[in-house]
Amino acid sequence: MKVLIGSVLGGLVVVLIALLAFGVLPATSLKLVEGYMPMQMLFELGASVAIFAVMSYLLGQGGVQLSRFWQGILFWAYVLLYLKFRVYPPIPFSVRAMYGTVTLIAVFMWVSSNEEDWKKFKQPIMNVLDANTGFHKALRTVYLIALPILLWGFSYSSFLPNLDEPVELRTVHPAPPASTKVHGKTFVLQTSQNPYRVNPEGKYDQEYTNARIVEQAMGRLMKPDANPWDEKAEGYLKYVREGGEIFFQNCHFCHGDNLNGRGLHAFAFNPIPANFTDPGTIAQLQETFIFWRVSKGGIGLPNEGFPWASVMPPWEQHLTTDEIWKVILFEYWHTGYYPRTWD
Amino acid sequence: MGSLTRKKTLAVMALSAMIGLLLLPIVVSVPALASGGGAPAGGPPPDVVKKEGGEGDKDKKVEKARDVYYKTEGIVSGLPAPKTGDNAKDYPRYNFESRVLLWFANQQHLYYGSFVLAVPIFCMVIEFMGVMTKDKAMAKKYDQLAYDFIKISLTAYSLTAILGGILIFTFLTLYPAFFGYLSSIFRPVMHIYALMFVAESGTLYIYYYGWDKMKEGFLKWIHLSMSVILNVIGTVLMFLANSWIGFMMSPAGVDEQGRFLGNIWHVIHTALWNPLNVHRILGNMAFGGGVVAAYAAYRFLSSKTDEERAHYDWMGYIAMSLGVAFLIPLPFAGYWLMREVYAYRQQMGITLMGGLLAWLFIIQATMIGILFLSTNYYLWQALGRMRGAERFQRWIKYFVFLLVCGFLVFITPHTMVMTPAELKAMGGQQHPVLGNYGVMSAKNGGINVIITTTVLTFIWYQRGNRVPSVSWSKFGNIFMGVFFFFAYVNIIWLAIYGYFIPANVRVGLSVPQVATTLSCLFFMTALNLSMLKGAKQIGPIEWGKISVRSQYALIMLATAFTWMMGLMGYIRSSVRLFWHVNEIMRDNSPWAYTHTVGFAANMISFNVLFFWISIMFVFWLGTLAAKKAPVEAKAPVPGQAPQPAVGH
Numbered sequence: 001m002k003v004l005i006g007s008v009l010g011g012l013v014v015v016l017i018a019l020l021a022f023g024v025l026p027a028t029s030l031k032l033v034e035g036y037m038p039m040q041m042l043f044e045l046g047a048s049v050a051i052f053a054v055m056s057y058l059l060g061q062g063g064v065q066l067s068r069f070w071q072g073i074l075f076w077a078y079v080l081l082y083l084k085f086r087v088y089p090p091i092p093f094s095v096r097a098m099y100g101t102v103t104l105i106a107v108f109m110w111v112s113s114n115e116e117d118w119k120k121f122k123q124p125i126m127n128v129l130d131a132n133t134g135f136h137k138a139l140r141t142v143y144l145i146a147l148p149i150l151l152w153g154f155s156y157s158s159f160l161p162n163l164d165e166p167v168e169l170r171t172v173h174p175a176p177p178a179s180t181k182v183h184g185k186t187f188v189l190q191t192s193q194n195p196y197r198v199n200p201e202g203k204y205d206q207e208y209t210n211a212r213i214v215e216q217a218m219g220r221l222m223k224p225d226a227n228p229w230d231e232k233a234e235g236y237l238k239y240v241r242e243g244g245e246i247f248f249q250n251c252h253f254c255h256g257d258n259l260n261g262r263g264l265h266a267f268a269f270n271p272i273p274a275n276f277t278d279p280g281t282i283a284q285l286q287e288t289f290i291f292w293r294v295s296k297g298g299i300g301l302p303n304e305g306f307p308w309a310s311v312m313p314p315w316e317q318h319l320t321t322d323e324i325w326k327v328i329l330f331e332y333w334h335t336g337y338y339p340r341t342w343d
Numbered sequence: 344m345g346s347l348t349r350k351k352t353l354a355v356m357a358l359s360a361m362i363g364l365l366l367l368p369i370v371v372s373v374p375a376l377a378s379g380g381g382a383p384a385g386g387p388p389p390d391v392v393k394k395e396g397g398e399g400d401k402d403k404k405v406e407k408a409r410d411v412y413y414k415t416e417g418i419v420s421g422l423p424a425p426k427t428g429d430n431a432k433d434y435p436r437y438n439f440e441s442r443v444l445l446w447f448a449n450q451q452h453l454y455y456g457s458f459v460l461a462v463p464i465f466c467m468v469i470e471f472m473g474v475m476t477k478d479k480a481m482a483k484k485y486d487q488l489a490y491d492f493i494k495i496s497l498t499a500y501s502l503t504a505i506l507g508g509i510l511i512f513t514f515l516t517l518y519p520a521f522f523g524y525l526s527s528i529f530r531p532v533m534h535i536y537a538l539m540f541v542a543e544s545g546t547l548y549i550y551y552y553g554w555d556k557m558k559e560g561f562l563k564w565i566h567l568s569m570s571v572i573l574n575v576i577g578t579v580l581m582f583l584a585n586s587w588i589g590f591m592m593s594p595a596g597v598d599e600q601g602r603f604l605g606n607i608w609h610v611i612h613t614a615l616w617n618p619l620n621v622h623r624i625l626g627n628m629a630f631g632g633g634v635v636a637a638y639a640a641y642r643f644l645s646s647k648t649d650e651e652r653a654h655y656d657w658m659g660y661i662a663m664s665l666g667v668a669f670l671i672p673l674p675f676a677g678y679w680l681m682r683e684v685y686a687y688r689q690q691m692g693i694t695l696m697g698g699l700l701a702w703l704f705i706i707q708a709t710m711i712g713i714l715f716l717s718t719n720y721y722l723w724q725a726l727g728r729m730r731g732a733e734r735f736q737r738w739i740k741y742f743v744f745l746l747v748c749g750f751l752v753f754i755t756p757h758t759m760v761m762t763p764a765e766l767k768a769m770g771g772q773q774h775p776v777l778g779n780y781g782v783m784s785a786k787n788g789g790i791n792v793i794i795t796t797t798v799l800t801f802i803w804y805q806r807g808n809r810v811p812s813v814s815w816s817k818f819g820n821i822f823m824g825v826f827f828f829f830a831y832v833n834i835i836w837l838a839i840y841g842y843f844i845p846a847n848v849r850v851g852l853s854v855p856q857v858a859t860t861l862s863c864l865f866f867m868t869a870l871n872l873s874m875l876k877g878a879k880q881i882g883p884i885e886w887g888k889i890s891v892r893s894q895y896a897l898i899m900l901a902t903a904f905t906w907m908m909g910l911m912g913y914i915r916s917s918v919r920l921f922w923h924v925n926e927i928m929r930d931n932s933p934w935a936y937t938h939t940v941g942f943a944a945n946m947i948s949f950n951v952l953f954f955w956i957s958i959m960f961v962f963w964l965g966t967l968a969a970k971k972a973p974v975e976a977k978a979p980v981p982g983q984a985p986q987p988a989v990g991h
Contacts, residue, residue, distance in 0.1 A: 037776040038776055039839065087777075095756070105716065110740045113720075169758075275771050278773040278778055280773045304694070341845070341846065
């Protein structure tokens with residue numbers, strides 16, 4: 001009975017990953033819930049470890065013991081398949097290679113954490129090397145022939161001309177200059193402030209404006225007492241509305257009406273425009289950084305912005321300084337993020 | 344006068360001499376400091392004398408300028424930073440990249456400097472442990488270990504001085520304009536530094552040669568006090584050297600043209616000086632522990648007898664414990680340093696962590712992860728030398744899982760390397776799942792999970808062969824379990840919560856996360872030790888009976904330390920981009936560009952390799968001296984002694 005339960009438990013996970021790997025089950029059919037995706041991935045990996053541990057225990061109780069060698073190898077293979085076929089959109093190879101290496105190290109740490117386990121893990125390898133039985137002798141011979149062929153294959157393929165596009169080590173957030181000159185005025189990025197981030201008294205007030213941004217949760221809800229489209233809205237909320245108007249006249253074609261970088265023209269570009277709803281973009285930066293990037297556009301990227309893969313126009317040629325500040329105000333309001341500040 | 348009294352008098356005199364040496368540079372520098380460090384670069388040049396200094400004295404004209412950092416006004420007391428050109432006068436050169444030569448000389452000097460500053464601190468700690476231990480055999484063992492350490496350090500000390508000389512000559516011959524400017528600003532500090540070096544040498548020799556003469560009683564305490572003085576001098580030396588690099592990164596005490604404004608304290612006490620000091624002192628200790636542990640591992644692996652194996656197993660364990668004790672707070676000190684860098688210049692912070700050098704930070708995160716994984720692995724292997732520790736083995740796989748989850752989050756890059764096709768398939772620059780691991784909030788969670796798990800491993804190691812027998816042990820175990828559980832919950836919850844609050848508040852969340860981790864470290868270790876008082880022993884510790892894999896883990900630990908130190912030094916230095924002194928003196932040499940990641944990694948590896956080859960030579964010299972030592976000076980057989988006091 002224990003063997004049966006153990007086999008079913010582990011078998012389910014294995015079948016699931018096999019279905020994903022062979023494309024029978026699209027990865028998107030197992031939903032990664034927006035807003036919970038990072039923790040969901042870790043949770044799923046944790047659950048897999050727990051299931052495999054329970055399976056191993058139950059099988060062991062029933063007298064069926066998978067050798068430590070195969071436990072280690074199969075678990076590693078499972079993680080590689082999980083990363084390749086379960087997580088969507090696809091993870092770039094460089095990151096999967098990093099994760100795969102770390103998992104391999106983890107498997108090694110596990111199987112060699114004590115002498116007994118280490119001996120168990122090594123045993124199948126030693127059996128093949130010692131070749132005391134006919135089967136192992138044959139296996140050793142196969143390895144002796146197969147390994148050089150495999151190495152030859154790797155060497156051969158590495159010498160073949162490669163027509164793939166090269167990888168790019170793109171700097172998404174290049175360091176800004178200390179100051180930038182827009183419409184004849186110099187702005188020091190360390191100290192400048194958005195002139196429209198103000199409280200009813202007209203003073204710069206980050207806390208006041210932070211309290212009036214949309215709820216940062218699924219659906220992004222407006223605060224009941226902070227509707228920029230209320231005609232009576234004054235001050236900060238009025239500026240947000242004006243910023244929104246500028247955004248929808250100029251920016252949303254690329255950056256999208258939900259500010260997620262998926263506008264009408266977005267997929268004509270590679271990379272697609274910046275996704276402001278991602279915590280790694282405007283949420284990480286000072287408003288002055290955004291001001292500099294919007295004003296100067298892709299053409300104004302510094303040397304470290306190589307390969308300058310940005311077609312954003314230098315908006316200083318189309319918008320006034322005030323309009324740029326207002327559109328930035330709107331972007332933060334709409335995404336529910338707070339600009340970075342230094343206290 | 345009896346022999347003992349004479350010895351005491353001599354010892355007190357030696358101690359006084361050390362204190363005198365310590366105070367000497369301060370006394371010598373008092374007049375210089377009082378006058379604001381004199382007038383570097385030959386005082387105010389005639390062509391800058393513009394403004395009237397006082398109403399009553401029209402002949403004495405001075406020019407005043409504003410400090411670039413402190414924003415205070417000061418009297419211009421030096422020449423502007425030279426405007427160099429790409430010529431042989433400003434940048435004399437061989438047919439080779441001068442920067443690489445300087446990089447090599449600097450790195451080697453730093454490796455040895457760190458080692459010889461860290462080892463005396465270890466000696467002080469171990470000697471103190473020896474004095475405090477009631478067990479005579481153990482006390483002797485500790486004393487011998489401290490002596491062995493200082494012996495290694497002594498040979499390395501000469502090499503440090505030689506490398507320091509090479510570094511100065513490299514500066515003078517290849518970067519004369521820059522070095523001239525720097526020494527004009529730091530003239531009084533450099534003199535104090537030189538005198539401190541003399542004091543350090545004198546103290547070290549008295550400390551070393553006085554070891555046998557001050558073995559017991561009052562004299563031993565005098566000897567121990569000497570080690571304190573030795574370390575005070577060493578630390579001050581390092582702080583002074585840090586002021587130079589602090590000035591290069593975040594200059595202060597000068598005006599926009601780089602003219603010294605008469606206040607030497609402003610020049611020393613720059614925006615980054617304090618965090619650099621704390622980070623370096625912790626880093627040196629962790630590095631020193633790693634190097635000594637690697638030495639012990641090497642000796643263990645080449646041991647011929649069980650006795651030798653037992654001794655070097657124990658030595659490796661002590662060195663590793665001391666190194667790791669300083670490794671644990673190191674990420675927090677690094678975090679503080681980076682926070683100050685951001686606060687000083689946003690673009691510098693972005694260049695480091697989000698821009699040009701961001702990939703080097705991913706490599707750094709990988710190295711930090713390797714350090715903690717190696718430490719945990721070593722401790723799990725060390726359970727193997729304790730009979731009774733087998734009961735913990737089956738839980739190790741869950742520890743591995745926790746560590747690896749933290750590690751994977753910690754090393755996930757914000758800017759991923761990918762082909763344009765992959766970029767398109769991903770639908771944007773940020774991956775919707777993994778992109779969240781790429782920012783600081785998640786990374787703080789990752790590293791705190793790793794450190795907390797390391798603390799948990801250490802607590803289990805302490806319990807390896809013992810079972811608490813205090814009446815409240817059940818309550819203690821439950822309390823500890825609940826404490827750790829909520830520590831993990833708190834760390835992970837704060838990491839998630841960080842996505843929902845402003846960045847400046849998010850930065851502040853690291854404080855409760857760190858506090859949680861440190862609470863686990865201090866409170867739970869203390870609780871564990873009190874639970875283990877009079878604990879039931881379920882098996883002996885068999886020193887020397889540890890797997891060889893554990894020793895490779897120690898070597899891995901030391902190599903990772905060395906590599907990471909080289910990497911971080913490079914990152915810290917290259918963040919100035921094309922400036923010798925940030926925003927003050929431009930680097931106009933042909934090498935004022937940032938190397939590729941690949942070249943930098945190769946160069947760091949070369950430095951690491953050279954250091955390890957040379958330090959092996961130092962170790963070999965140490966073994967030659969040991970062979971000549973009289974038999975009675977050798978330590979008792981460690982394998983036969985009771986378990987050491989540390990960690991048990």
